[in-house]
Amino acid sequence: MDLILKAILLGIVEGITEFLPISSTGHLILFGHFINFTGKFAVLFEVVIQLGAILAIVFYYRQRIFESFKNLKPGQWGFKLWVWMLIAFLPSGMMAFLLKDYIEKYLFSPMTVSIALVVGAVMMIVVEKNFTAHKHDNMLKIGGKKSLLIGLAQCMSLFPGMSRSASTIIGGMMVGLSVKAAAEFSFFLAIPTMFAATGYSLLKGFSSMTQLEWIALVVGFIVSFIVAFIVVGKFLEFLSKHSLKAFAYYRLVVGIAMFSLIVFGVVK
Numbered sequence: 457m458d459l460i461l462k463a464i465l466l467g468i469v470e471g472i473t474e475f476l477p478i479s480s481t482g483h484l485i486l487f488g489h490f491i492n493f494t495g496k497f498a499v500l501f502e503v504v505i506q507l508g509a510i511l512a513i514v515f516y517y518r519q520r521i522f523e524s525f526k527n528l529k530p531g532q533w534g535f536k537l538w539v540w541m542l543i544a545f546l547p548s549g550m551m552a553f554l555l556k557d558y559i560e561k562y563l564f565s566p567m568t569v570s571i572a573l574v575v576g577a578v579m580m581i582v583v584e585k586n587f588t589a590h591k592h593d594n595m596l597k598i599g600g601k602k603s604l605l606i607g608l609a610q611c612m613s614l615f616p617g618m619s620r621s622a623s624t625i626i627g628g629m630m631v632g633l634s635v636k637a638a639a640e641f642s643f644f645l646a647i648p649t650m651f652a653a654t655g656y657s658l659l660k661g662f663s664s665m666t667q668l669e670w671i672a673l674v675v676g677f678i679v680s681f682i683v684a685f686i687v688v689g690k691f692l693e694f695l696s697k698h699s700l701k702a703f704a705y706y707r708l709v710v711g712i713a714m715f716s717l718i719v720f721g722v723v724k
Contacts, residue, residue: 471683
């Protein structure tokens with residue numbers, strides 16, 4: 457399959473899955489194996505096109521982000537927003553810096569993804585069942601300590617297939633946020649997280665890329681931005697009326713199906 461076509465397909469997959477609690481990285485790894493898109497460039501590609509989806513969030517929340525920059529004095533809501541995001545970013549940022557090479561070398565495989573999809577699904581069901589007394593619909597009400605706890609929860613997403621979105625939404629619900637507020641916290645936390653991850657990956661791998669790979673990267677980036685912008689509004693609308701169970705059951709089905717295909721030698 458042509459590299460550009462693969463980039464378009466993976467950009468669509470990324471745009472759809474980035475903000476849903478079903479693991480965009482996991483889906484990119486699984487889909488990449490099916491279309492024979494693996495190797496060092498594939499790992500770089502899968503990280504960088506996530507930034508396209510994150511920029512869709514920046515564009516979607518552009519008015520709130522702009523207003524936050526006008527309220528950056530200590531005590532104002534914009535100051536609180538970005539301090540909470542920085543606090544929440546630090547645990548996974550530090551862990552990723554220390555373990556990223558190990559994770560990419562040993563954990564980027566269909567087997568690890570299938571296991572993580574199932575584990576994450578069970579966690580989502582358990583958390584939703586036991587943490588239903590949500591206290592806050594406003595993510596700015598939780599403070600620095602609880603932001604740190606959400607950041608610690610985000611560390612689970614370093615395991616491919618767990619999902620950054622699922623990990624932070626689970627953490628948000630456990631500290632008292634409603635599922636929609638937890639999702640919004642996850643969206644804003646994705647901004648520093650993915651900018652850092654993309655910058656680090658490009659710094660390591662851009663010098664060895666070919667012209668065709670650069671074109672594929674740009675195409676995938678643009679496609680993921682467009683698709684993610686469409687999906688994020690629909691996801692928030694869904695969460696205002698429904699629970700996370702549908703996503704948990706989806707993870708279970710995909711994880712078990714993939715694990716079965718690996719065990720029977722259909723997927724290696």
